[in-house]
Amino acid sequence: MRAVHKRYLREFIPAMSAYVLLVLLYGVLMPRTEGMLWRIVLALLPLLPIVLVIRAIVRVIRDQDELERRIDLEAIAIAAMSTGFGYFSFGFLLNAGIGQKVTPADVAIWVMPCLFGTFGLAKLLVARRYRSHE
Known part of the structure; x- marks a missing residue:
C-alpha cells in the first residue's frame, strides 16, 4: 500500500468511527433533549467528522x-x-x-x-x- 493510501486510512477510519459514535449519540439523546439550541448542536455534531472524511477523500484524490x-x-x-x-x-x-x-x-x-x-x-x-x- 502506497503512503498516500496509508495516510488516507489514518484520516478516514478515525473520522468515520467518530461519525458512527456521534450518530448513535444523536439517536439516543435527541428524543430526550428539550432546548432548541442543544437540539441544533446535537443535530449538527455528526457533520464535523464528515467534513474530515471529505477532506481525506479530497486529499487522497489530489495526491494519487x-x-x-x-x-x-x-x-x-x-x-x-x-x-x-x-x-x-x-x-x-x-x-x-x-x-x-x-x-x-x-x-x-x-x-x-x-x-x-x-x-x-x-x-x-x-x-x-x-x-x-x-
Whole structure:
C-alpha cells in the first residue's frame, strides 16, 4: 500500500468511527433533549467528522497518480449521477402515491451515505474495467 493510501486510512477510519459514535449519540439523546439550541448542536455534531472524511477523500484524490485520479473521477461521476437519479426517481414515485410514505427527513438523511456507498461500488467496477484493459 502506497503512503498516500496509508495516510488516507489514518484520516478516514478515525473520522468515520467518530461519525458512527456521534450518530448513535444523536439517536439516543435527541428524543430526550428539550432546548432548541442543544437540539441544533446535537443535530449538527455528526457533520464535523464528515467534513474530515471529505477532506481525506479530497486529499487522497489530489495526491494519487493520474490513473487512480481518473478512476476516482469516473466513480464520483457515476455515484453522483446514480444517487441523484435514484432520489429524483424516488421523489416522482412518492408524488405518484406509489410506495410507503416517508418524511423528508427520512429521505434527506440517507443521501450522503448512499452517495458514499455508490462511490465505493462504482470505484470497484471502474477499477476492474481498467485492470481488464491492461
